[in-house]
């Protein structure tokens with residue numbers, strides 16, 4: 001089948017600009033869902049979106065085993081776009097600033113290519129998942145049965161700092177496990193001039209914020225990348241009163257189960273130890289987010305071999321950002337790639353512009369690897 005990639009690029013560019021102009025927030029992607037469903041139906045896909053899934057689309061083509069999943073996220077961010085593009089967001093305060101419009105377009109491109117195949121030896125399932133940014137969409141799809149029966153699933157994130165169409169692949173951890181914490185120190189409020197009459201949570205907080213950095217510098221293997229960031233602190237209301245409580249929150253990023261467990265254990269020990277030292281009481285709320293995006297080594301070898309036949313393939317630096325594709329990669333053999341989008345800035349920036357030149361390679365990446373995996377896993 002000969003595909004004119006110039007025509008394909010024009011077609012995909014038009015789709016992406018439309019999607020870019022009509023972004024929707026996580027779990028509110030109703031118009032996007034309708035648009036994708038119509039496109040897939042036109043191409044002859046069976047729409048099998050579970051009723052429990054309010055947004056997102058699951059669709060299949062072909063029949064029998066194996067069943068290969070191709071995943072794209074579909075949500076946008078609460079960011080006011082500042083690109084000045086003629087196809088900038090028409091939805092005030094909402095923007096495709098993570099390039100999920102790029103992902104959807106590439107998957108629609110692959111869907112069109114697969115639909116034009118005379119025969120498929122197995123089934124390809126399109127998984128357009130909602131709510132990646134809030135890290136609940138992959139779990140919603142999983143709970144609704146949307147990935148049941150898959151033998152493998154692949155997906156990608158556009159990477160603004162790679163040239164358009166360059167593929168980044170690694171076995172193992174590509175994107176970090178995400179944990180979130182909040183800590184409240186409960187003390188005893190008093191006059192600022194008479195600290196001996198109270199128990200000061202502010203000084204305990206200051207000491208603790210410095211102390212938790214030792215998790216990275218003193219507890220973890222220096223070869224392991226670990227991030228501990230305290231991002232938000234609150235306490236007190238004026239200059240001459242010591243408050244009765246102080247609060248902070250932040251995040252921990254790790255690339256390995258053992259490092260993740262160690263970080264949590266040490267965090268709790270240090271916070272409680274500091275609280276004891278300063279005579280205040282610590283209340284810790286620990287929220288586990290997505291696990292590490294963990295590429296199956298065998299599947300990654302297959303996808304890398306296929307990708308090298310068509311594209312420049314590089315070993316990227318893992319990203320300490322999280323990705324809820326991890327919920328799929330915990331259940332199903334999977335590969336997550338980076339695909340270059342040659343951007344002018346980075347993810348979640350209001351001025352991010354991705355390069356349409358990456359769309360055809362990204363569509364091809366899904367397409368070639370879907371076919372290769374159908375053969376390999378037959």
Ligand SMILES: [Zn+2]
Pocket residue numbers: 098133347348
């Ligand atoms: Zn994002």
Ligand SMILES: [Zn+2]
Pocket residue numbers: 098099100132157
């Ligand atoms: Zn994203």
